[in-house]
Amino acid sequence: xxxxxxxxxxxxxxxxxxxxxxxxxxxxxxxxxxxxxxxxxxxxxxxxxxxxxxxxxxxxxxxxxxxxxxxxxxxxxxxxxxxxxxxxxxxxxxxxxxxxxxxxxxxxxxxxxxxxxxxxxxxxxxxxxxxxxxxxxxxxxxxxxxxxxxxxxxxxxxxxxxxxxxxxxxxxxxxxxxxxxxxxxxxxxxxxxxxxxxxxxxxxxxxxxxxxxxxxxxxxxxxxxxxxxxxxxxxxxxxxxxxxxxxxxxxxxxxxxxxxxxxxxxxxxxxxxxxxxxxxxxxxxxxxxxxxxxxxxxxxxxxxxxxxxxx
Amino acid sequence: xxxxxxxxxxxxxxxxxxxxxxxxxxxxxxxxxxxxxxxxxxxxxxxxxxxxxxxxxxxxxxxxxxxxxxxxxxxxxxxxxxxxxxxxxxxxxxxxxxxxxxxxxxxxxxxxxxxxxxxxxxxxxxxxxxxxxxxxxxxxxxxxxxxxxxxxxxxxxxxxxxxxxxxxxxxxxxxxxxxxxxxxxxxxxxxxxxxxxxxxxxxxxxxxxxxxxxxxxxxxxxxxxxxxxxxxxxxxxxxxxxxxxxxxxxxxxxxxxxxxxxxxxxxxxxxxxxxxxxxxxxxxx
Numbered sequence: 001x002x003x004x005x006x007x008x009x010x011x012x013x014x015x016x017x018x019x020x021x022x023x024x025x026x027x028x029x030x031x032x033x034x035x036x037x038x039x040x041x042x043x044x045x046x047x048x049x050x051x052x053x054x055x056x057x058x059x060x061x062x063x064x065x066x067x068x069x070x071x072x073x074x075x076x077x078x079x080x081x082x083x084x085x086x087x088x089x090x091x092x093x094x095x096x097x098x099x100x101x102x103x104x105x106x107x108x109x110x111x112x113x114x115x116x117x118x119x120x121x122x123x124x125x126x127x128x129x130x131x132x133x134x135x136x137x138x139x140x141x142x143x144x145x146x147x148x149x150x151x152x153x154x155x156x157x158x159x160x161x162x163x164x165x166x167x168x169x170x171x172x173x174x175x176x177x178x179x180x181x182x183x184x185x186x187x188x189x190x191x192x193x194x195x196x197x198x199x200x201x202x203x204x205x206x207x208x209x210x211x212x213x214x215x216x217x218x219x220x221x222x223x224x225x226x227x228x229x230x231x232x233x234x235x236x237x238x239x240x241x242x243x244x245x246x247x248x249x250x251x252x253x254x255x256x257x258x259x260x261x262x263x264x265x266x267x268x269x270x271x272x273x274x275x276x277x278x279x280x281x282x283x284x285x286x287x288x289x290x291x292x293x294x295x296x297x298x299x300x301x302x303x304x305x306x307x308x309x310x311x
Numbered sequence: 312x313x314x315x316x317x318x319x320x321x322x323x324x325x326x327x328x329x330x331x332x333x334x335x336x337x338x339x340x341x342x343x344x345x346x347x348x349x350x351x352x353x354x355x356x357x358x359x360x361x362x363x364x365x366x367x368x369x370x371x372x373x374x375x376x377x378x379x380x381x382x383x384x385x386x387x388x389x390x391x392x393x394x395x396x397x398x399x400x401x402x403x404x405x406x407x408x409x410x411x412x413x414x415x416x417x418x419x420x421x422x423x424x425x426x427x428x429x430x431x432x433x434x435x436x437x438x439x440x441x442x443x444x445x446x447x448x449x450x451x452x453x454x455x456x457x458x459x460x461x462x463x464x465x466x467x468x469x470x471x472x473x474x475x476x477x478x479x480x481x482x483x484x485x486x487x488x489x490x491x492x493x494x495x496x497x498x499x500x501x502x503x504x505x506x507x508x509x510x511x512x513x514x515x516x517x518x519x520x521x522x523x524x525x526x527x528x529x530x531x532x533x534x535x536x537x538x539x540x541x542x543x544x545x546x547x548x549x550x551x552x553x554x555x556x557x558x559x560x561x562x563x564x565x566x567x568x569x570x571x572x573x574x575x576x577x578x579x580x581x582x583x584x585x586x587x588x589x590x591x592x593x594x595x596x
Contacts, residue, residue, distance in 0.1 A: 025456070046456075047456070049452060049487070050486070051479075051483055052479070052482065052483060052486070054476075054479035054480075054482070054483065056441075056445070056475075056476040056479055057445040057448070057476060057479035057480045057483050059445075060442050060445030060446045060448075060449065060476075060480075061445050061446070061448050061449040061452065061480075061483065062449060063435075063445075063446050063449055064384075064435075064445070064446040064447060064448060064449020064450040064451075064452070064453065064463070065449040065450075065452060065453045066449075067427075067434070067435070067446075067449070067450065067453075068380075068384075068449070068450055068453030068454070068457075069380070069453065070453055070456070072449075086439060087442060087445075087476075090436070090438065090439045090442065091435075091436070091439075091442050091445075091446060094428075094436055095426075095427050095428055095435070095436040096428070
């Protein structure tokens with residue numbers, strides 16, 4: 001790990017790098033400074049549309065642009081995208097219009113703003129929409145690369161980014177970052193740890209802690225929650241026989257839910273889900289929130305041992 | 312540049328032609344809803360004169376090339392009033408009259424609410440109120456980015472403007488001076504459960520739209536000559552968004568449906584159907 005950066009910065013950089021494509025338009029709902037779409041706005045105001053504090057209008061304006069051949073990237077806080085969920089459902093996903101929605105400041109790691117700003121259900125709700133790709137990258141590099149790939153992606157998408165900095169994981173490994181493909185970090189055979197977002201670096205630390213106790217973990221960054229890389233989940237089951245999922249999101253319906261559904265429908269194996277328990281957050285610093293919610297390195301390592309004991 | 316209107320404005324025989332088209336559409340609306348024994352006749356009958364006027368004069372579309380990129384966009388935001396749209400699309404040749412028999416039927420192009428993935432000539436999948444104006448705004452902004460003269464027209468119901476998202480779109484359209492966005496509000500005074508004034512008062516719609524910076528025109532939504540003139544006026548506004556507030560009668564043309572909340576979303580029985588066919592001049596009394 002070399003350095004720290006926020007995934008939302010990766011989003012802004014990607015938009016700027018995509019700007020040569022005249023189909024790309026950016027929509028904001030008064031949070032461009034925060035989601036980092038303002039990077040694009042400064043360079044290309046003529047292709048940036050301010051929607052004021054109006055998320056519902058933003059999603060459908062984007063849909064109208066997409067129906068006319070543009071590739072719209074719309075962003076606001078993850079929690080406020082949820083206000084426009086039905087617009088995403090009925091006006092974007094149902095007609096299959098290629099609108100790319102980014103929700104920044106996702107998860108409890110967002111910190112001191114407290115529970116009103118900590119989306120813990122976004123991955124779950126967007127995952128239920130037919131044909132919508134759902135992603136939650138772990139670092140700034142992968143966020144930049146995945147966002148850039150969206151410009152030619154055949155379906156609408158939701159990408160969650162985070163407010164606070166996380167370790168850089170993919171400098172020099174750029175070619176491994178592909179929508180829909182989990183990234184394998186270590187090849188242990190005792191337990192699989194499948195993580196997304198901030199929890200990928202926590203999972204890597206947990207693997208180090210487990211290794212000191214003689215347990216070899218296979219760590220996977222499952223940045224794409226939907227479509228889930230089922231072949232990789234099958235391979236983990238084959239190799240390790242048990243799994244842990246780790247996410248800064250409700251244990252209901254997100255990465256843990258997606259993996260559980262896959263296991264139930266294919267080759268069942270013991271699964272321990274590390275995630276936000278069925279409760280709302282509160283005000284605290286980012287790392288403090290992970291402690292409150294049971295999302296620490298220690299929690300992931302313990303879950304790995306529980307999974308192994310159930311094997 | 313946009314081509315000439317498909318009808319010659321203001322000429323009496325063209326008005327008569329449009330009125331006859333609207334009559335034919337009314338017949339098909341009632342037939343569809345009767346056949347399906349479900350659907351929304353009231354709002355279809357209130358909107359149809361406006362739709363016929365729009366497609367017959369200012370809207371630049373090609374029935375033989377429904378997806379022509381240069382077309383004006385039309386969004387039926389009150390997507391439940393689909394029988395009116397389908398009847399007109401069939402009359403104009405976008406779809407066939409045979410297609411009308413598929414209204415609400417498994418696999419049919421005429422889905423319950425208008426759907427762009429199922430029906431040629433439908434530009435937006437509506438059915439959830441309050442969404443169409445924002446979509447039309449996006450279409451209008453796309454035309455501006457393209458340097459095209461394309462316009463986007465959006466038809467809403469009066470009850471629909473109770474949705475707060477309509478006003479997000481109205482505010483944004485004025486902020487961005489979107490002169491190629493046009494709205495029509497079918498002011499029939501009735502919504503699903505009851506009269507609008509009972510459910511949620513709409514107050515002074517003209518003053519409200521004007522306060523959002525829109526150009527406001529009003530019209531009798533069942534006088535074809537007036538409709539054609541008003542549409543031309545709205546079409547000509549180019550410095551800001553424009554709305555046409557059309558006073559209409561829910562269920563217009565079928566006596567027992569007129570101004571009757573019960574026929575917002577109910578089908579006529581066989582006897583009522585026969586009565587409607589007589590009243591609409593389709594069969595002799």
